[in-house]
Amino acid sequence: MALSTPVYLDNHATTRCDPRVVEAMVPYFSTHFGNAASRTHVFGRVAEEAVDKARAQLARAIGAATDKEIVLTSGATESDNLAIKGAAHMYRGKGDHLITVCTEHKAVLDAHHALEREGFRVTFLPVQTNGLLDLDVLREAITEHTILVSVMAVNNEIGVVQPLAEIGRLCKDKGVLFFCDAAQAIGKIALDVEKMGIDLLAFTAHKMYGPKGIGALWVRRKNPRVRLEPLFHGGGHERGLRSGTLAVPLIVAFGEAAEIATREMPEESMRIAALRQRLWDGLRANLDQVHLNGDWQARSPGNLNASFAYVEGESLLMGISDIAVSSGSACTSASLEPSYVLKALGVHDELAHTSIRFGIGRFNTEEEIDYAITRVTETVNRLREMSPLWEMVQEGIDLRTVNWTGH
Numbered sequence: 305m306a307l308s309t310p311v312y313l314d315n316h317a318t319t320r321c322d323p324r325v326v327e328a329m330v331p332y333f334s335t336h337f338g339n340a341a342s343r344t345h346v347f348g349r350v351a352e353e354a355v356d357k358a359r360a361q362l363a364r365a366i367g368a369a370t371d372k373e374i375v376l377t378s379g380a381t382e383s384d385n386l387a388i389k390g391a392a393h394m395y396r397g398k399g400d401h402l403i404t405v406c407t408e409h410k411a412v413l414d415a416h417h418a419l420e421r422e423g424f425r426v427t428f429l430p431v432q433t434n435g436l437l438d439l440d441v442l443r444e445a446i447t448e449h450t451i452l453v454s455v456m457a458v459n460n461e462i463g464v465v466q467p468l469a470e471i472g473r474l475c476k477d478k479g480v481l482f483f484c485d486a487a488q489a490i491g492k493i494a495l496d497v498e499k500m501g502i503d504l505l506a507f508t509a510h511k512m513y514g515p516k517g518i519g520a521l522w523v524r525r526k527n528p529r530v531r532l533e534p535l536f537h538g539g540g541h542e543r544g545l546r547s548g549t550l551a552v553p554l555i556v557a558f559g560e561a562a563e564i565a566t567r568e569m570p571e572e573s574m575r576i577a578a579l580r581q582r583l584w585d586g587l588r589a590n591l592d593q594v595h596l597n598g599d600w601q602a603r604s605p606g607n608l609n610a611s612f613a614y615v616e617g618e619s620l621l622m623g624i625s626d627i628a629v630s631s632g633s634a635c636t637s638a639s640l641e642p643s644y645v646l647k648a649l650g651v652h653d654e655l656a657h658t659s660i661r662f663g664i665g666r667f668n669t670e671e672e673i674d675y676a677i678t679r680v681t682e683t684v685n686r687l688r689e690m691s692p693l694w695e696m697v698q699e700g701i702d703l704r705t706v707n708w709t710g711h
């Protein structure tokens with residue numbers, strides 16, 4: 305098959321909807337269009353059955369004991385907010401302290417900032433240079449006032465996988481709830497809410513080859529029974545936790561995406577890990593001074609985040625404009641601040657600015673990886689040839705010893 309460009313390697317931002325998923329959802333737009341809450345007639349009942357099936361598919365994907373624990377939402381952002389604000393408000397009488405990690409997704413961080421403005425106290429834990437949470441640091445942060453610990457499964461920038469089972473055990477020992485944002489984890493790593501001692505788990509369809517605008521929050525019903533204050537009030541859908549007419553076509557698609565992810569993960573994660581290895585080996589064989597960001601072992605198979613020293617970040621991205629990737633310098637935002645995730649790892653600003661996040665997914669091929677290796681190599685070499693700093697480095701000059709002012 306001929307290579308077609310641009311090549312999509314940004315599967316952490318979103319994924320292409322799997323054609324099997326699209327096929328499953330289409331009949332629910334116009335043939336089976338009923339409202340899943342209309343139990344008095346067959347239109348409603350057909351919709352309700354489809355939603356129930358999807359709920360079971362979702363529960364199976366995360367090892368949940370029953371599908372009654374799945375609350376359908378508009379995506380992981382809403383699920384994150386429902387979990388964090390919902391738990392904080394419900395358990396306010398028990399304590400006013402929350403713990404999370406400074407490399408979490410913005411939805412998690414900003415939900416905590418909102419709670420701080422309400423008077424809650426939040427500890428934002430640092431990470432080690434490999435991006436992983438130090439369990440001793442977490443243990444020491446938990447106090448008798450702590451009600452919730454929020455740690456993501458797979459980081460959306462650097463792909464590192466946090467030690468979930470250990471965190472779950474620690475939270476259980478201390479009697480605090482454990483919320484996990486697993487948006488980047490479903491279908492990528494083995495995830496089991498029972499084995500990992502997770503109490504609340506957020507996920508979203510569009511990161512797992514489903515459509516945008518549908519997500520879920522799994523809420524533990526036993527040992528302990530977790531209660532939440534809802535964000536939305538209304539018709540009392542989703543056991544009162546999320547009012548609003550269910551988006552039946554999207555839910556059907558989400559369920560199908562979850563089933564495919566569960567079934568195909570063993571084979572797919574190996575294939576994707578091999579593509580990632582090919583990319584990393586290729587880049588390192590061709591180029592010096594390429595730095596890996598985040599731990600290599602505890603990492604989601606499709607993620608490679610690397611910095612290319614002595615090139616200018618924006619020029620690098622422009623040079624590989626036919627490859628869709630994302631960069632560690634937030635050129636999209638108004639500021640030129642480098643990624644807060646890379647900063648938290650202690651990556652210097654210059655290196656953070658030249659970092660690229662490659663997100664390999666289900667539909668990528670070896671040809672595409674080879675193309676990416678070639679394009680990145682050419683561009684980095686070209687940019688370095690124009691760089692006086694690179695020339696000095698090649699001549700063996702230690703840049704730290706240079707007196708730039710000329711005195």
Ligand SMILES: *Cc1c(COP(=O)(O)O)cnc(C)c1O
Binds near residue numbers: 382508
């Ligand atoms: C994408 C993502 C989100 C946001 O999910 P939406 O469904 O787009 O709201 C939250 N957390 C993580 C880790 C993500 O990768």
